[in-house]
Amino acid sequence: MNRKAVLRALGIVLVCEAGFMLPSLFVAFHYREGESAAFLTTLFLLLSVGLPLTRIRVRIRELYARDGFAIVAFGWLSMAFFGALPFVFSGTIPGLVDALFESMSGFTTTGASILPVVEGLPRSILFWRSFTHWIGGMGVLMLTLAILPLFGAGSLHILRAESPGPSTGKLVPKIGQTAKILYGLYVGLTLAEIIALKIAGMSWFDALIHAFGTAGTGGFSNRNASVGAYGSLAINLIIGVFMFLFGMNFTLHYQITRRNWRFVLKDEELRFYVAMVAGATLFIAADLWVNSLFSPGPALEHAFFQVSSITTTTGFATADFHGWPVFSKVTLLVLMIVGPCAGSTGGGMKSIRVLMALKIIRRELVKMKHPQSVHTVRIGGRNVDDETLGGVTAFILFYLVLMVLAIFLVAMDSHDLETAFSSVVACLSNIGPGLSVVGPMGNYSGFHPLSKVVLSLCMVIGRLEIFPILLLAMPSFWRRVSI
């Protein structure tokens, strides 16, 4: 491993994080809150650790896959650690495990909280909590790639390790340029949402918080009842639609800005995603209506918002869906696992993987009937090579194995099956709210510290798509000569 390069990249990440604290610090000063001290202390710590690391002279500038994984894994872990410090120093969340959980939940855009009441908390802390969503959504390393030409061609490994999806491609030949375009789209969409929310009647501060939560597909709100607290159709629709947009592959947004409609309309994953959201919305709306919970109009509104929120793994809520009929709840659980498109800011398995898995199943069935047949899996008219397919199957398998392991651990202090199962799924897929105790109106404060640690790990494993974190656990990953 190129340790010096990894350490240097870590230093850059920490310095960047120090930069990210500035808006929160500004909020603290603006509202004259005492939390500015907590931010200043963290800022100082970040710089005193980060700056010396950035001074490391890297002799070998080549980065390989292993270094990329290491940079991403360590970067995210250390970011979550330092991100938890403002909570601890300000006394908002005194326990370190709790603070880590909250910070991890923020950066991984999960949105699971151990805070029973958020209204009345210092605004700067609420702002920081939501801002971590925004940073974590597109990824910090992606940002460093956009602004610093760090390691030449080897940085593709970083991009790949950080961004979700089975095959990460570039939009334009240069990595730095690609990262800039992605961040440009991200910032543009976020600004659009902030303005839309402001027009719909939110205060600037609330608009910022909810736009950050939507953009990163995180789900932290500054209201106890989440988006439901506003009770406004316009706000529900705006957030619902923007969640859906942030759940799309950003490549498609890029193609839309280039007016390359054919590319967008032909995209098979997008079709799958749209069909999934539309189908689930209709089914749930019908279920709600049949069970006379809502009249048709509101049923559609709430069903769309909830499906959009859960599919994109955001986790905002307009209603307590734990109280919904079982069929609706099961549908939402399935959506939790599937997740949005690859290359979006959301978590979960990603639609494209599920789509590929379905096609693999069909291929296997055809092979049963005609053992000699040659059958290729195609997505959007293009062949998917066997290696990618193998990667997809392995990913899904890993996902399920980790899910089962985590459920075992969390089950030790859970009250019911729904809690144990849904809390793990909600954390691994970066959603936030699950069902029962951890439902949209509940929270994670009741868990034992061990469960909180397990769930925190689930979040980062889910966000980085398993492998970077899992590799850290392999002894051979640490050896100088890796065989």
Added chain:
Amino acid sequence: MKILIVGDGKVGYTLAENLSREDNDVTIIDKNPEALRKAKENLDVMCIRGSGVSVSVLLEAGVREADLLIAATSSDEMNMVVTLTGKKLGARRTIARIRDPEYANELSLLKLELGLDLVINPEQSAANEMARILHYPAAVNVESFAKGRVELVEIRMTGDEPIVGIKLRKISSRLLSPILIGAVERDGDVVIPDGECDIRENDILHVVGRTANTVDFCKAMGKCELRIRNVMIVGGGRIAYYLVRMLTNLGLRVKIIEIDRNRCLELAELLPGVLVIQGDGTDADLLQSENLGDMDAFVAMTGRDEDNLILSLMARKAGVRKIIAKVTRMNLAGLVESLELDSIVSPRLITANHILQYVRGIRNATGERIEALHRIVDGKAEILEFLLQERRWYLDTPLKKLGARKGFLVAAIIRNTEVIIPHGDDVLKLHDRVIVFAKTRALNSLDEVFRPGAAP
């Protein structure tokens, strides 16, 4: 610049590597996913899988906005179709690799009809290079600038030259003819020397001067008694064909050893008056029986780099004085250095240099044009020839006032027919050609050579 490369073979990859490093947006198109994977993992380029002749693939790769389309697939015909389609779709400039001798004769027609801006023939370029080396046996390598008026020769110091162990500023007084030592290659690294630098054994000197003067210099170094009459070539590929044609024109006697019987017949037909021997060139007995030891020069250019290196070592052992080996994979260059072979020719590198020169020429179409570009020691240093076409701030100011930055050296100024080895009081004038040694990569303009603000 947006550059599209069709064909991710050896040449395509080397080009992509160099072009992307010089801050161009490079997209590679190839059908073979294995080849693309290597480019994808190691280079900052975009890879698209598909056929370069397909319009939709070219469009996807953004041919409409491309400043340059390079077709470097293994097939000449394919390259022609690719560049033709590309040009019609809107590529600003096109370069094709066309290497079949059959086409080589109708190049001007092809260029016109296909709208090609540049045709590269790696084999022919390699043969040119070899011919030049054989013509000038004292040097490791020879490169000509300013239409042949100035030459750059590489000479290896074996230890018994009169200048070994002497500081550079004392050398010029010992030599009669004005030349300039522009770069010293030592232990795989390049030094742009100053007056205090001393010459050591095993250094390779890069000497610039008027052609006659470099010859004098070689003579002074005791290296010019050698004249080549007989050449043995192992491997009868395309390069051999081009090379032999050039050598026979120069009046040299050539013997080719080729293993494939049919190819031997072809060669014998194409090259009357040349001795073609069918046999395994790596067989020591055969070489001995064809009296390897009596040859003046030996060229190893079979298809395998390893064979070429071993053959060169064998020839050296047998006492051949001038040896050239063709090495395709340049990652072997480091190893070759330690073998202390004289001359290595890499068609791939020559091609890449050629295109890089062209690309940089397009990039700074104003001010000074890059007329020639030659890279030494695996690209660690470059020698460039600029043609000053416009008035710039550094003209007409004595060089000592301009103060070249560290790592740069103005090695020669060519004014009309006069060749000036510059001193501090010399000035650059409009329409001069300037030869510059640069230790960095990607020098684009003379502005980078001089300290801005140094001008009055």
